[in-house]
Amino acid sequence: MLDKVDMPKDRLYIGGEWRKGQGAEITSVFPADRSHNATVSGASAADVEEAIARAQDAADAASWKRLKPHERASFLYKISDGISRNIDRISYIQTRDTGKTLGETRALAASAAGTFRYFAAVCETEEEKITPARGDYITLSRWEPLGVVAAITPWNSPIASDAQKLAPALAAGNAVILKPASWSPLVSLELARIIDEAGLPKGLLSVLPGSGSVVGDLLVTHPAVGKVSFTGGTAVGRSLARKAAEKLMPVSLELGGKSPTIVFEDADIDQTIAGILFGIFSSSGQSCIAGSRLYVQRSIYKPFLEKLIARTKALRVGHPFESSTQVAPLIHEDHRNSVERFIAQARRDRGTILAGGQRPAGGDYNEGVYLEPTIIGDVAPGAEICREEVFGPVLTVFPFDDEDTLIRDANDNEYGLACGIWTRDVVKALRIGAAIKAGTVWINTYKQFSISTPFGGMKASGMGREKGRDGLRAYMQQKSYYIDTSGALHPWAGL
Numbered sequence: 030m031l032d033k034v035d036m037p038k039d040r041l042y043i044g045g046e047w048r049k050g051q052g053a054e055i056t057s058v059f060p061a062d063r064s065h066n067a068t069v070s071g072a073s074a075a076d077v078e079e080a081i082a083r084a085q086d087a088a089d090a091a092s093w094k095r096l097k098p099h100e101r102a103s104f105l106y107k108i109s110d111g112i113s114r115n116i117d118r119i120s121y122i123q124t125r126d127t128g129k130t131l132g133e134t135r136a137l138a139a140s141a142a143g144t145f146r147y148f149a150a151v152c153e154t155e156e157e158k159i160t161p162a163r164g165d166y167i168t169l170s171r172w173e174p175l176g177v178v179a180a181i182t183p184w185n186s187p188i189a190s191d192a193q194k195l196a197p198a199l200a201a202g203n204a205v206i207l208k209p210a211s212w213s214p215l216v217s218l219e220l221a222r223i224i225d226e227a228g229l230p231k232g233l234l235s236v237l238p239g240s241g242s243v244v245g246d247l248l249v250t251h252p253a254v255g256k257v258s259f260t261g262g263t264a265v266g267r268s269l270a271r272k273a274a275e276k277l278m279p280v281s282l283e284l285g286g287k288s289p290t291i292v293f294e295d296a297d298i299d300q301t302i303a304g305i306l307f308g309i310f311s312s313s314g315q316s317c318i319a320g321s322r323l324y325v326q327r328s329i330y331k332p333f334l335e336k337l338i339a340r341t342k343a344l345r346v347g348h349p350f351e352s353s354t355q356v357a358p359l360i361h362e363d364h365r366n367s368v369e370r371f372i373a374q375a376r377r378d379r380g381t382i383l384a385g386g387q388r389p390a391g392g393d394y395n396e397g398v399y400l401e402p403t404i405i406g407d408v409a410p411g412a413e414i415c416r417e418e419v420f421g422p423v424l425t426v427f428p429f430d431d432e433d434t435l436i437r438d439a440n441d442n443e444y445g446l447a448c449g450i451w452t453r454d455v456v457k458a459l460r461i462g463a464a465i466k467a468g469t470v471w472i473n474t475y476k477q478f479s480i481s482t483p484f485g486g487m488k489a490s491g492m493g494r495e496k497g498r499d500g501l502r503a504y505m506q507q508k509s510y511y512i513d514t515s516g517a518l519h520p521w522a523g524l
């Protein structure tokens with residue numbers, strides 16, 4: 030690990046050139062002590078226009094268009110190597126930018142390297158199809174890039190969500206404009222530096238930190254942008270989808286979650302508790318897939334909860350650079366205020382705070398944006414804390430009696446991102462998994478990820494899937510060819 034790394038300078042990556050943005054300033058602050066990381070001049074509307082024009086030229090350039098898949102893939106392999114070489118820098122910058130533990134940001138950087146490598150391999154091994162002919166012709170189904178695509182990402186795991194969009198979009202032959210979240214602009218600029226160093230032709234990538242309402246909105250509404258791949262909150266995702274519908278543009282939406290975790294009486298209790306703690310409190314709960322609603326079979330509810338509460342209170346809340354830290358600070362003061370508002374409302378809704386609920390006090394805690402891991406019981410399923418995404422270290426707990434009411438309650442939420450099931454009975458786990466409306470079901474595990482397995486949400490958690498081989502096709506459009514093999518004149522013409 031490096032002791033200290035220079036933060037990215039006040040330069041944006043616009044059409045392959047490094048220069049100052051013309052938009053409002055963005056300040057990145059270290060959540061552990063609120064010290065200043067960097068101030069970046071964000072992109073203006075004019076900067077976005079320029080990036081789009083450069084992207085169009087780059088996407089249309091014969092030198093890029095004519096590359097064979099294995100030649101495009103070679104850029105992605107180089108980017109992957111560049112990320113791997115720079116893991117210390119990337120993780121340091123991302124920890125400063127987001128307050129995540131170094132262990133976590135190292136894992137995210139490694140996963141980003143794996144993502145570029147995976148999509149390089151998909152790109153050079155993907156096959157096009159000859160479809161069954163129904164006449165004297167050969168039919169081909171071929172895939173083409175969309176042209177210019179935009180990627181809009183949130184602050185909670187920037188390097189990983191950036192890679193999940195840039196790698197397939199570039200592998201598919203597009204040019205990409207990335208807009209990272211305003212609370213975490215730095216690691217995306219570092220990624221741009223690495224991609225530039227890997228020799229990607231200029232103009233194919235721009236990285237434009239800037240406000241959602243200026244940069245994000247223009248990327249969505251601009252006629253030259255052929256797709257937006259968005260990861261973020263459901264409210265912004267919905268408004269973006271409405272604007273995309275106006276210009277009939279495809280969007281993929283990876284949105285919020287309020288995922289149920291279900292514990293049956295026959296589960297391995299220690300394995301389950303470890304998985305539940307990790308599922309809700311790692312990343313300080315700032316995770317779309319956080320298992321934030323816990324349903325425990327009534328026969329074991331009381332002893333299970335006692336153990337869970339004791340383990341939760343023993344979690345080490347601390348500085349993100351300390352290797353022993355399990356729960357690091359939240360990203361920003363405004364976000365902690367938002368999480369605390371949910372806790373206060375839960376108290377008013379007669380919830381019992383079973384663990385946490387406070388800011389840890391004293392010493393370094395006073396300087397940082399810390400919050401204790403929190404468990405809340407005794408709230409009615411209709412209460413706000415049970416329905417809304419908190420995006421913080423807050424777990425609500427409920428007992429359940431039978432499968433039918435469990436499935437009804439677990440599905441009684443607008444989100445459908447993920448679900449955890451803990452039981453030794455695999456048949457029961459598969460039965461429950463089939464009944465839960467969620468894009469990912471974890472059985473006796475939680476928050477496991479693989480780039481080769483599709484990911485995405487049902488209901489208000491999103492539209493479309495990322496990752497997996499089909500992740501490449503999400504950035505392409507299909508074209509069909511009919512090639513005559515008969516040489517015959519068409520009888521209709523009567524010639």
Ligand code: NAP
Nearest residue numbers: 183184209210211240241245246261262265283284285317
């Ligand atoms: P957010 O407020 O929706 O912002 C996401 C991105 O959209 C940011 O870059 C933001 O820019 C931009 N944006 C804001 N307004 C926009 C507009 N009008 N047009 C276009 N873009 C706009 O979400 P967040 O607070 O950053 O992230 C937390 C949310 O992301 C949670 O709901 C979480 O569940 C979700 N998430 C989902 C997944 C998934 O895979 N399903 C993964 C991670 C996170 P600014 O920062 O400048 O406002």
